[in-house]
Amino acid sequence: MSNLMQGKNVVVMGVASERSIAWGITKSLHNAGANLIFTNRQERSYQKLTKLLEKNDIEPRLIVSCDVASDESITDAFDEIKEKVGVIHGVVHSVAFAKREELKGEYADTSREGFLLAQEISAFSLAAVTKAAKPLMTEGGSIVTQTYLGAERVIQNYNVMGVAKASLEASMRYLAEDVGKYGIRVNAISAGPIRTLSAKGVGGFNEKLGIIEEKAPLRRNVDQDQVGDATLFFLSDLARGVTGEVMHVDSGYHIIG
Numbered sequence: 001m002s003n004l005m006q007g008k009n010v011v012v013m014g015v016a017s018e019r020s021i022a023w024g025i026t027k028s029l030h031n032a033g034a035n036l037i038f039t040n041r042q043e044r045s046y047q048k049l050t051k052l053l054e055k056n057d058i059e060p061r062l063i064v065s066c067d068v069a070s071d072e073s074i075t076d077a078f079d080e081i082k083e084k085v086g087v088i089h090g091v092v093h094s095v096a097f098a099k100r101e102e103l104k105g106e107y108a109d110t111s112r113e114g115f116l117l118a119q120e121i122s123a124f125s126l127a128a129v130t131k132a133a134k135p136l137m138t139e140g141g142s143i144v145t146q147t148y149l150g151a152e153r154v155i156q157n158y159n160v161m162g163v164a165k166a167s168l169e170a171s172m173r174y175l176a177e178d179v180g181k182y183g184i185r186v187n188a189i190s191a192g193p194i195r196t197l198s199a200k201g202v203g204g205f206n207e208k209l210g211i212i213e214e215k216a217p218l219r220r221n222v223d224q225d226q227v228g229d230a231t232l233f234f235l236s237d238l239a240r241g242v243t244g245e246v247m248h249v250d251s252g253y254h255i256i257g
């Protein structure tokens with residue numbers, strides 16, 4: 001696997017800490033020989049990322065700031081990537097956001113503002129990023145986003161984010177059709193629950209981990225590295241015939257009724 005991504009330039013969006021799913025993906029991509037470009041929003045995430053890269057002996061090609069709430073920020077980020085790196089072959093979209101108070105209680109209590117915010121950051125951003133990345137993917141490419149079972153089923157407390165993930169998965173399919181003709185694939189990984197900064201915001205998160213251990217076919221939770229390797233598959237030529245797909249990396253939990 002050490003040269004699966006040799007010579008490929010991949011943009012990773014969403015490393016906020018060592019626990020981030022995007023950090024698991026970073027390690028898989030690095031081990032496969034990819035050149036890595038990172039984007040982050042908060043200064044705190046930038047500091048964390050640079051420390052992690054140093055600690056793990058990973059030399060980034062570029063780190064740019066990008067707030068997906070702003071078209072201008074997305075355009076600026078990809079303009080800078082184009083100028084400093086040129087062609088890209090992959091994008092890892094691992095960003096989402098919802099207000100903490102919307103991730104508990106009843107979905108019917110979701111505010112208009114909270115609904116729109118979750119949709120904007122967690123779903124629309126994939127369309128905006130695809131649009132910005134497309135002109136840089138002149139040799140074809142692969143875009144991978146991160147979703148969750150709450151898009152397909154009612155999962156207690158996931159509420160507004162479940163609806164945003166449903167929108168993300170539908171967007172992923174429409175985008176796959178749009179950019180397929182340019183040799184670009186778009187897919188999603190549906191990971192089981194993993195303890196990250198974002199996951200802390202979801203009410204009753206620990207119970208979800210317990211249910212997987214008890215009921216999933218593999219009787220254990222998944223980790224960032226397993227999601228990283230599955231994302232690597234989608235980004236690599238091994239998945240050259242796959243687009244518009246949601247692949248579950250959840251110890252098989254989604255097949256259990």
Ligand code: NDP
Pocket residue numbers: 013014015016017019020021022040041042043045046066067068069093094095096097121146147148190191192193194195196197198199
């Ligand atoms: P993290 O908190 O580690 O990562 C979330 C990332 O989203 C952060 O890097 C954050 O950047 C970024 N982000 C939020 N708002 C914006 C914005 N406006 N512009 C740019 N970036 C933004 O959590 P995870 O690793 O868990 O989350 C990554 C993805 O995985 C999300 O889509 C999540 O829904 C999904 N997922 C998570 C699961 C889990 O159980 N953890 C299960 C299934 C899917 P910053 O910190 O700089 O704001």
